[in-house]
Amino acid sequence: MQQTTVCVCVSVSVDTSAPWLISSGGFSVNLITRLVPHSGNCEELAQCLSTELISSLEHRGHWEGGSVLGAGHLAAEKHRGHLEAHGEEIQGTESARGQEGIAPETPVTIPVPVLRLPRGPDGFSRGFAPDGRRAPLKPEVPQIQECPIAQESLESQEQRARAALRERYLRSLLAMVGRQVSFTLHEGVRVAAHFGATDLDVANFYVSQLQTPIGVQAEALLRCSDIISYTFKP
Amino acid sequence: MAMRQTPLTCSGHTRPVVDLAFSGITPYGYFLISACKDGKPMLRQGDTGDWIGTFLGHKGAVWGATLNKDASKAATAAADFTAKVWDAVSGDELMTLAHKHIVKTVDFTQDSNYLLTGGQDKLLRIYDLNKPEAEPKEISGHTSGIKKALWCSEDKQILSADDKTVRLWDHATMTEVKSLNFNMSVSSMEYIPEGEILVITYGRSIAFHSAVSLDPIKSFEAPATINSASLHPEKEFLVAGGEDFKLYKYDYNSGEELESYKGHFGPIHCVRFSPDGELYASGSEDGTLRLWQTVVGKTYGLWKCVLPEEDSAELAKPKLGFPETTEEELEEMTSENSDCIYSSTPDVKA
Numbered sequence: 364m365q366q367t368t369v370c371v372c373v374s375v376s377v378d379t380s381a382p383w384l385i386s387s388g389g390f391s392v393n394l395i396t397r398l399v400p401h402s403g404n405c406e407e408l409a410q411c412l413s414t415e416l417i418s419s420l421e422h423r424g425h426w427e428g429g430s431v432l433g434a435g436h437l438a439a440e441k442h443r444g445h446l447e448a449h450g451e452e453i454q455g456t457e458s459a460r461g462q463e464g465i466a467p468e469t470p471v472t473i474p475v476p477v478l479r480l481p482r483g484p485d486g487f488s489r490g491f492a493p494d495g496r497r498a499p500l501k502p503e504v505p506q507i508q509e510c511p512i513a514q515e516s517l518e519s520q521e522q523r524a525r526a527a528l529r530e531r532y533l534r535s536l537l538a539m540v541g542r543q544v545s546f547t548l549h550e551g552v553r554v555a556a557h558f559g560a561t562d563l564d565v566a567n568f569y570v571s572q573l574q575t576p577i578g579v580q581a582e583a584l585l586r587c588s589d590i591i592s593y594t595f596k597p
Numbered sequence: 598m599a600m601r602q603t604p605l606t607c608s609g610h611t612r613p614v615v616d617l618a619f620s621g622i623t624p625y626g627y628f629l630i631s632a633c634k635d636g637k638p639m640l641r642q643g644d645t646g647d648w649i650g651t652f653l654g655h656k657g658a659v660w661g662a663t664l665n666k667d668a669s670k671a672a673t674a675a676a677d678f679t680a681k682v683w684d685a686v687s688g689d690e691l692m693t694l695a696h697k698h699i700v701k702t703v704d705f706t707q708d709s710n711y712l713l714t715g716g717q718d719k720l721l722r723i724y725d726l727n728k729p730e731a732e733p734k735e736i737s738g739h740t741s742g743i744k745k746a747l748w749c750s751e752d753k754q755i756l757s758a759d760d761k762t763v764r765l766w767d768h769a770t771m772t773e774v775k776s777l778n779f780n781m782s783v784s785s786m787e788y789i790p791e792g793e794i795l796v797i798t799y800g801r802s803i804a805f806h807s808a809v810s811l812d813p814i815k816s817f818e819a820p821a822t823i824n825s826a827s828l829h830p831e832k833e834f835l836v837a838g839g840e841d842f843k844l845y846k847y848d849y850n851s852g853e854e855l856e857s858y859k860g861h862f863g864p865i866h867c868v869r870f871s872p873d874g875e876l877y878a879s880g881s882e883d884g885t886l887r888l889w890q891t892v893v894g895k896t897y898g899l900w901k902c903v904l905p906e907e908d909s910a911e912l913a914k915p916k917l918g919f920p921e922t923t924e925e926e927l928e929e930m931t932s933e934n935s936d937c938i939y940s941s942t943p944d945v946k947a
Binding site for chain 1 (some may be wrong): 599600601602603605606607608609625639640641645646647648649650651652653686687688888890893894899900901902
């Protein structure tokens, strides 16, 4: 019986290196290119990667004791926040006989889909946007008292007018859905497209079949700041 | 087909997240504040995790953070020997309260008129927020640094935890009413007003006591040292996280472990349920906050339920700029037609 083990060198870069290597040859191997952020525990990092490695190997013939042997160099860069490994349970490294790879132990499940990831800091300001969701709350400055009742009704009239205009605008957006809209962009550029939707702050317009000077784009996002005006026929 | 939990990772902090707190439910939803050793606590939208702003001003690690009920004010406790009160709408600093040592914990009363602080100087202080220049009232008695201090029983009493004891104080008389001793370090404490329940974690234990009498109700043992636990508002589940980087979810009534999740890359320091119980947030040594669904697969916040027959069509389509369907629950959304008009209440934006 041929004893075989597999040799792989993974190169990712770390601060404390934990040498390990699976050695020998004669097999086709997929190199792991995934970077994993770690908490300083290199052993766990090494184990995580070895699990990934074993499950992605293709091999012919037998192999005994698919255990990871020592030796070699592993280096992983400490990238925060952007890179994710699966973080699944470390699978056993029992020996595998025959042609099959090691079957995953977790049952087949689909991850819950998400619309998008949470937005992070913008990197250049401290936030608390003046036009954010809670802005209307702010003008209620507790110290200043609104004395005359007339002034109050003027304010509430203004608020009502704003609300009515806003509602009209939102209804106009709804009426546009699915229709052919013609956008006028900067520098006299005009493009036509089928309107899909805008986002909450009307910062982006989601359109499809965008007719651009260089061809038709199936799906696109137009930035509101790029749009000067748009028209459509209801 | 079974659904697997997809945690939402909120990045932005550069050092470990040591404390987090939710506000109450406000007309604008609910909010989340996170305390971080990088000295920059952040305010986030509670149901989506979207960053709203960062409170700038502390000169040391922030150990405790809290929001008042309507999320109009925030308070933070830091290693720069100060506690600060902030305007949570504009992000401006409202007051700085000087202490004689590291401040670890802050808590508002229900009416936001008083702030309770506690820290390494072993004193509990009560500040009247309407009179910031006035000297705070002090309660002494702890023999080691205070880790957590909370108002309870409708702000008539105070609960405080130091390394090995949890003490109950009467607000009016400023005297100790009762105390509990532990032989292991107390890692966290949570107070649930409805039902007057106190959740205490120490070692691998998660213990529930009456907040009025401090009598034990029940306790569970976890597989690893637990740093923080939280009880669901409807008292059906509890979640706990600790040194093994995993989050555990238990049935409160039976103590049965329901789910456990790996995902964090460091020990979990704090876990809290949202005020509506639909999600829970965890903060970790790895510098991230993660939001987890209580009911996996439900459409809520950024999570979008997909019915089995929609599978291939749904997952293949790229999710571009679809309007968020946050507040309301979309009951059984069977058609995902892009022409479908979404029914969300229009926000009033000035």
